[in-house]
Amino acid sequence: NAGVTQTPKFQVLKTGQSMTLQCAQDMNHNSMYWYRQDPGMGLRLIYYSASEGTTDKGEVPNGYNVSRLNKREFSLRLESAAPSQTSVYFCAVGFPGPGDTEAFFGQGTRLTVV
Amino acid sequence: LAKTTQPISMDSYEGQEVNITCSHNNIATNDYITWYQQFPSQGPRFIIQGYKTKVTNEVASLFIPADRKSSTLSLPRVSLSDTAVYYCLVASNYQLIWGAGTKLIIKP
Numbered sequence: 001n002a003g004v005t006q007t008p009k010f011q012v013l014k015t016g017q018s019m020t021l022q023c024a025q026d027m028n029h030n031s032m033y034w035y036r037q038d039p040g041m042g043l044r045l046i047y048y049s050a051s052e053g054t055t056d057k058g059e060v061p062n063g064y065n066v067s068r069l070n071k072r073e074f075s076l077r078l079e080s081a082a083p084s085q086t087s088v089y090f091c092a093v094g095f096p097g098p099g100d101t102e103a104f105f106g107q108g109t110r111l112t113v114v
Numbered sequence: 115l116a117k118t119t120q121p122i123s124m125d126s127y128e129g130q131e132v133n134i135t136c137s138h139n140n141i142a143t144n145d146y147i148t149w150y151q152q153f154p155s156q157g158p159r160f161i162i163q164g165y166k167t168k169v170t171n172e173v174a175s176l177f178i179p180a181d182r183k184s185s186t187l188s189l190p191r192v193s194l195s196d197t198a199v200y201y202c203l204v205a206s207n208y209q210l211i212w213g214a215g216t217k218l219i220i221k222p
Contacts, residue, residue: 004157035212042201042212043158058209090157095148096205102148103210105157 002026006091006106013081013113021076021109023091029104031097032074033058034066036087037108043090049074050097081113118202123217132189134216136202139183147178147185150201152215158201162187192220 007022023032030051035043035058045058049068063085065077078085089109094100120136138147146165150158162169164176164185175188189196199215 040214042214043210044212045209048209092157095160095163096146096210101163102160103150103158105159108155108157 004091004093004104004106006089006109008109009107010110011112013078013111015082015113017081018077018079019081020078021089021091021111023074023076023106024072025074025093025104026072027093027104028071029093029097029100030071031094031100032068033092033103034064034074034076035090035092036060036085037090038087046076046089078111081111083113085111086113087111117211118204118213120200120202120213120216122214123219125219125221126192127221128193129191132192132196132218132220134187134189134200134202134218135184136187137184138202138204141182141204142206145204145206147176147182148203148205148210149174149176149187150203152199152201161200192218194220194222196220 005024033048034046037043044060047066049055052071055066067075091106092103095103118136118138126132148163149161151161152158162174162176166178169176177186197220199217201215203210
């Protein structure tokens with residue numbers, strides 16, 4: 001079991017470029033989340049998906065879009081990258097979704113926008 | 115959404131018990147308190163979760179007083195590998211509120 005897999009692990013973009021961060025789980029959780037973490041800070045929720053086909057905004061959704069195409073996969077898209085989006089992005093599954101006790105995180109995608 | 119406050123950093127020594135206290139004055143009736151550990155360049159990892167009183171698992175204990183406005187994570191007999199950032203979180207309605215965490219440094 002891979003758990004929560006994120007791709008890519010590292011990415012450098014130029015301002016204005018677009019890209020999609022992929023997240024896949026084999027843990028059969030309904031709830032999936034995208035967070036960003038800036039240096040020395042805690043995580044901030046960008047978007048979440050309570051179940052297949054549904055998505056909702058979190059604390060910092062501006063500049064991002066998401067897709068929950070099936071139960072396993074939840075992608076995060078940056079349409080026009082900005083230097084302020086330089087961060088480490090984490091995908092998570094599970095808690096605080098109903099019935100879940102803990103959240104499981106991927107290894108992160110380190111994104112630099114120049 | 116309830117915010118949490120915890121010390122920015124703490125130091126301790128191998129073999130000691132470490133207690134990290136977190137305040138969450140605006141916690142709601144349905145909120146749970148949960149703690150995560152994060153090593154550099156890794157995603158956070160679940161430690162323990164509780165609603166009230168005391169919860170214990172194989173790695174930590176969590177003490178929550180009756181008013182639930184604070185909680186204390188207790189790590190027994192820490193080792194160098196416990197050096198990490200520890201986050202106290204309150205969870206409600208699909209959202210976890212993350213503060214800056216407590217950077218715990220364990221010395222030999």
